[in-house]
Amino acid sequence: MRFWVPVAALVVAVLCSSSPAFAKDRALVIGIGTYENLPEDMLLHGPKNDVKAIAGLLTNTLGFKPESIRTLTDQQATKAAMLSSIKEWLVDGTKAGDRVFLYFSGHGLQVKDESGDEEDGMDEAISTYDLKAGDDDWTNVILDDELEPLVARMKGRAVTVVIDACHSGTISRSLSPQAAAGLKGARFLPRPFATARKLVTRGLRIDLGVVDKPVPLVEAGVTIWSAAAPYQVAWDDVRLPIEDRHGVFTAAFIEGYQPKTSDANANGLTSNAELLDYVTKQSKDYCASQEACDDIDPQLEAMPEVLGAAVVKPDLVVETPAETTPVETQPVEVETAAYEEVKPEPAALPVYIASNPLDGVGDILGRGDTG
Template sequence: MTKYRLLLRYSLFICLWLNTFTVSAQTNRALLVNISHYPDGNGWENIHADNDARLMHSLLAACGYQETGITTLTDAQATKRGIIRALQNLCNSTQAGDHVHLHFSCHGQQMMDDNGDEEDGLDEALIPYDALFWYEPGEYEGENHLRDDELGEWIRRLRRKAGAEGHVTVVLDACHSGTGNRLPEADDYVRGTGYIFAPDDYVPTAGKHQELSLHLKQEAGLAPTVVFSACLADEINFEYFDTRQSRYYGLLTYAFCEAARETKNTFLNVDRFTLLLKQKMQALTANKKKRKQTPYMECTNPQDSFRLGLKP
């Protein structure tokens, strides 16, 4: 019996030792959030985010993302709670070396800063399915808005899980200015609003705790990261009408997919890819002389190589 016990112990030791050096396979993972149809009475006009999701899903598949690695939240699935749950699941499943892609197509809105970390006294927020347009004291005070501070913290968690060998890409096809609806004088759809979500007497002032602001920094052990936004803070995010398909898309999403397809087998750095993205957006709106929409990019290092995912 002693001989067999020693053999069993030795086998268990070998298994544990081997497990210590086992490295999980790198994986592509994605979360796509698209809200086209907001509930009646919420104050938000419908947009064409569902078309963005189909376009992005096709691109990710071409870049080696498996169906099981892509989570899509559409309309009523994309409540604040649903988005947080999906982000938590993504964070739980992400492992060292993974490439993670987050994509949001929805409305956006500025709202009063709640922790003093903003230079202009305003947070930017994405608008989940169950977020209301108006500030109603005691009834709705922004509980279902997804603030930039919250999203920034989730991005940091994903960076930590993906590690230095991984990568995190974020695309935000929303904006925080404009009219928030279809412009009456043209066939133009806008994603965002100029209405600031705050009490009527709120006056934005520079925050006293700006050191709390989450900015992307290159840090040891954290994944390189790049965030693309549809436009600058003072610009409007228009949708793009593809005449070949007779279909509307988010301008950033459409241009991003075109640029990524063209370069998916080419290793560009973040700066070069961003330049290509700007050129694409300018070309797509060349016949819209009054529009000025410039994608905004923030990253950990502009010289990092840009890849949407691990090679298929």
């Protein structure tokens, strides 16, 4: 699913555990596997584990305090509770310069566009615990049109949005619940009781889902991750026992923060581009192992200036040569720090990039030097 690739007028920087948490850092973590009005074969087993894992990433790696994280799971995640938490906890509870992290794990879907602002006639949406099936579409969902203005109100924060769900083009086949029942672990809901029609996809548009008018938000400094392209499906990892399942994307996203896991050019800095490469490889490896999975292309929407920026603030290291011989006519040479702090415009907070230009290029490209 591709959710909103933008998330606020904030900079795409993500700070690390070694830096003190800001007074108003806020995270909202939502996971829905059990739904009030869905049959058992449409429930998901991964979200309950996803929310725990993301909370661990926030506290252990990104430096969020436990009290700054609000979690909504299953029956807690009604439409009213989700919207009110975004508004009260994230929008009203933070100010310019704070960090905001919004995570969703659950079903994504598409519903008929009533406002006329969608090229394909469909609105992207995320599910709620209390969503309902209408005569030919889902109701009581949260539309991209509802989320976008809330995200826009977080101007000046460093906002990160991560969506592990899908509202893919395959949904536009208007599959009945019976037809979709065979796709175990798929994180999308087919349109209920609709007649089948020609497959409609968004081609090569890479706009990351639910907030699919992302350009203004991204230009404002928002960074958005989503598990798949708008025409693809996101998955629970069905290779695992039911109680151990998690989102394929979420697991790869968290693993990518670990030292040396996704640092392709081995310079000690894991960049946004390198993390994207890592989650893409892990997702495609999963897809290759499953007959029902055609392909997965995780998405990152962010300012170009931060593609090579660290996802976690690196420890700045200043190394002095073991032996130095000062000469009267020559100053002592001291190696500069491996990383430097920059503040792209617009930016709420600084980001960290490699000071070595060659390392910087590798971080931006997201791969090691194989030339």
